[in-house]
Amino acid sequence: MPSELEPPSPGNTPIVADTSVLINFLKVDRMDLIGTHPSRFLVLDHVAEEISEDYPQQYKRFEASLAAGYIGLERVTDPTEVHVFLLLAIGNRLGAGERAAIAVALSRKYALAIDDRKAINRALREAGIASTRLRILRTQDIVVTLIQTGALSIAQADGMLADWAANHRFKLKITSFRALLGPSSAEAEGESPER
Structure with a gap:
């Protein structure tokens, strides 16, 4: 296709x-x-x-x-x-x-x-x-790219996610952008990945 x-x-x-x-x-x-x-x-x-x-x-x-x-x-x-x-x-x-x-x-x-x-x-x-x-x-997708390039942290992105849902009638089917980034996202944020 x-x-x-x-x-x-x-x-x-x-x-x-x-x-x-x-x-x-x-x-x-x-x-x-x-x-x-x-x-x-x-x-x-x-x-x-x-x-x-x-x-x-x-x-x-x-x-x-x-x-x-x-x-x-x-x-x-x-x-x-x-x-x-x-x-x-x-x-x-x-x-x-x-x-x-x-x-x-x-x-x-x-x-x-x-x-x-x-x-x-x-x-x-x-x-x-x-x-x-x-x-x-x-x-x-745009937010994920911004996280991947270092322009935005996962915490900042999640803050926007919460603001959109609470104040602007824009809801995504995720609770955190971490879910879209895969296992390496914890390491990118300076955390140890869950095992």
Whole structure:
């Protein structure tokens, strides 16, 4: 199968971010982490518009992230990307930000940061039709990469996890990011691994 949900791997391939992932970092005021990620994050005009309209309290943080260079902002103007964007609107309930992010990720062969299951399924289906490999990263995958690169400790990541669950209606099926890191995570935190 040419497309799949993949675990994170640091690299130079840019990441096109959907609103769903960005808003998780904006709500806990940690866009600085996106800026330290080994891959460059690209935000499209449709996503910026969704943040402005649907999350006005986080929009100032979004603008500050742009000014700090944590993320780059681009318009969707390439004819191929516009075509895919419009095709994704037919008979579907994806938002404009999701459609734009999927279209650009497929066209440029960038990774796609997105959390919405329905949008992920649609993106993977489109990648299969186009015989294009599409790397999907969810919020938890980005956090795992940040831990692996030393930008974030497991304790800090777990603090964000608790904050998301308690205050921002974003819950993961884990109680600690340690569960996603494997047995070497205890050693990375300076603890002796359980035996």
